[in-house]
Amino acid sequence: MIVFDLACAHAHVFEAWFGSSDDYESQRTRGLVACPICGSAEVAKAVMAPNVGAKSNQLVPSRPAGPTRPMPMPMMAGGDGPAPAEIKQMLTAMAQMQAKALEKSEDVGHGFASEARAIHDGDAPDRVIHGQATIADARALVEDGIGVMPLPFPIVPPEQLQ
Helix, strand or coil: EEEEEEEEECCCEEEEECCCCCHHHHHCCCCCCCCCCCCCEEEEEEECCCCCCCCCCCCCCCCCCCCCCCCCCCCCHHHCCCEEEEEEHHHHHHHHHHHHCCCCCCECCCCHHHHHHHHHHHHCCCEEECCCEEECHHHHHCCCCCCCCCCCCCCCCHHCCC
């Protein structure tokens, strides 16, 4: 997984996790990456300080106190709305809630659409599931009255945790 600092056209800065740089580009070009604050799909990588370790044979220079990157511009004129630190805390809390909910959910991987349909039709045991589906498959499920929703934060598939 790779974490990028992203910024939308309205100067909202947020973090997003992707499997690779190519995954980020693919999702961005398909309009799947949006600002969690305003919903804008005009998103680009923000300037961020890389976290690169020093060579083992070199001294690590002391870092000055303070932020490692410039603070983002205020969200709204006049300072209305939550500060970036508060937004980051809220997003972290939401990610933790998602993780807790997923503990009681079965990962069905790429078979999500067919398994959700089977549960809906009574051909599979009723249970909470999560997994991957194409946009077309998700739309078809919704059109057929099968309740599905995207997760707000990406998850790491179990096979990648090993």
